[in-house]
Amino acid sequence: MSRGLVFDIQHFSLHDGPGIRTTVFLKGCSLHCAWCHNPESISLKNGILFKESKCIGCRACENACNRGVHSFDGGNHLIDRSLCMACGNCEAVCYAGALKLIAREYDPKELAEVLLRDRSLYDRSGGGVTFSGGEPLLQADLVLETAELLKEDGIHICVDTALNVPRESIKKVLPVVDLFLCDIKAVSGDIFRRYIGEDNSLIMSNLKYISENADMYIRVPLIKGVNTEVDELEKIRELIGSLGNRVRQVGLLTYHDLGIEKAVQAGMEEERFPFLTEEEIQEMTGIFSGIACELLVDGVPV
Ligand code: SF4
Ligand code: SF4
Structure with missing residues (x-):
């Protein structure tokens, strides 16, 4: 049985998939987004x-x-x-x-036991469990084995991934995942290299693979000065349009600076980005208004 590091378990989550959910945050990420709201989760090592x-x-x-x-x-x-x-x-x-301590160690049985305590909320709201992070698929065995236990009780499973993971990790969990939440942070390679820390080819190829094999929600963080130029947002909209009808929802997420205090507590530094004005958010929403699925801004339908 696998064991892994979990840095938070958030009950009553309303924006991590359908219904009321419990979100499990797994430690470790293969990206370094400059605006990360969980910077303490990036290292695979505990602290x-x-x-x-x-x-x-x-x-x-x-x-x-x-x-x-x-x-x-x-x-x-x-x-x-x-x-x-x-x-x-x-x-x-x-x-x-x-x-x-940033994170605690769990095995799948311990984790499933905690997650099943909220079962009546999932049943009443059409919710379930979401594996997030960090990048949950860096601990794909823990996700798989925990989700298999939850599936015995019919729990709906989401995985929230930034997609910079080996294809094998996605294939491993595919049979137990009902819905993937996938980030599109940018399309242009220079934005990836400067603010996200990786080449985007693996991410793009995994995005296409998931869109052909599972239902997905797309989430686009709006970071002023990074991906909010009209050109870049139009490229993101075109990419979403090319992914087919298994994209059920697109969410635009505005920046918040909660990661900065967490970075200080973890002995790290994080860049601060400006907040968007209401007018800017409206203009950006307009760019996505033609897409053929439910559009939300910070979890609220528009
Ligand atoms: S700092 Fe705390 S957690 Fe780290 S080794 Fe020392 S006692 Fe243990
Ligand atoms: S010195 Fe500060 S951090 Fe250390 S045990 Fe006392 S209160 Fe806690």
């Missing part, structure tokens, strides 16, 4: 989050950690995350709640 505003300087973590991760220079709490083995000892002694 600790530190919330400076909660720290009372008691130094219990320094004594609890036998790896020398925590040290103090006057009033400054220094953290050398490269030494951390994610044992959780410092979290356990931090009564102020300033330290938290």
